[in-house]
Amino acid sequence: MICELCGKNQATTHVKSMVNGEYTEMWLCPHCAKEKGFDNLFAHTATDFSSFLGSFFGDGLPSRTSATRCKSCGSSFADIARSGKVGCADCYTNFYDELLPSIQKIHGNIQHTGKVVAGAGADLKLSREIEKTRQELAQAVKEQNFELAAKLRDKINDLEAGDNNAK
Structure with a gap:
C-alpha cells in the first residue's frame, strides 16, 4: 500500500482516529509517520506518559503536585499520567481540570453521544x-x-x- 500523505513510499504505519464522532484511518510511510509524530508512539510510556501525550498533541499535560491524591483510591495525577489509567470513578472528579483537556483532544468530545437506554x-x-x-x-x-x-x-x-x- 502506498503512503496516503506523500503518495510515493510504501506505507508501513496504519493510523486510526475518531474525532468529533467521525472515524478516519490513514496509511503512512515511515518518513511521513515520523513527521506526524506516529513513528514510535509507545517509546515513552514506561518512563513518562505525560510527556508522551504532550509530544503527541503538541503541549504537555497540566501539572499538579504529587501530594494531591484521590480520596477514594489514593491515585495521584502523576500516577494517572504515568500509567495512562484512571484509578477510579472519583479520579475523574478529583482531577477534572487536568484530565479534561486530554480527554477532549483524544476523543474530540467530552459528552457521550452513543446509544441510550431503551425508553429514554x-x-x-x-x-x-x-x-x-x-x-x-x-x-x-x-x-x-x-x-x-x-x-x-x-x-x-x-x-x-x-x-x-x-x-
Missing part, C-alpha cells in the same frame, strides 16, 4: 433537538440573522410545548 430515547432526542436549535439560535443572533432567529425561537417554543410537527 424519545425524551433525550427531544432535549438534544432543543439544545441544538438553541445553539443555532445563538449563532443566528450572533450573525444578526434575525429572520432565522425568529424561526428558530418559534421552533424551540413548539418543541418545548410538545408539538412534534415542529421538526
